[in-house]
Amino acid sequence: MPHFETHFTLEEARAWLPELRKRFEKAQQLYAEVSALRVDHERVMQLIQANGHAPKLGPFEQRLAALRDVLKEVVQAGIEIKDVSTGLVDFPHFKDGEEVFLCWKLGEDDISYWHTIEDGFAGREPL
Secondary structure (H helix, E strand, O other): OOOOOOOOOHHHHHHHHHHHHHHHHHHHHHHHHHHHHHHHHHHHHHHHHHHOOOOOOOHHHHHHHHHHHHHHHHHHOOOEEEEOOOOEEEEEEEEOOEEEEEEEEOOOOOOOEEEEOOOOHHHOEEO
16 A cells, blocks of 8 residues: 555656755755754743743744745645755655655756665665
């Protein structure tokens, strides 16, 4: 029984690459901003909670929401985001009747690898 509702042909996955490149470049920028704001956010939240005040939507939450928005359509399309910081994604795919992932990472020119669901990135093999 398939694990995923959506499966991609190699051609369908490749068609996503230009859009994924754009989205992950933006996502990486937002991810860096979120990471930089995290420590300050945690300090502010501790102070707010200690004072009993309701938190306001600050820069951390705004950047986090923007990051979610950038990646939302990718996830809704059925693409598995494995690592935002490196732009690593997996496309559910059937290879010789077996459910596997086509694997791509930002910076790679094309989808050139696949791996089993169990093996993950470490088990990548050339197409």
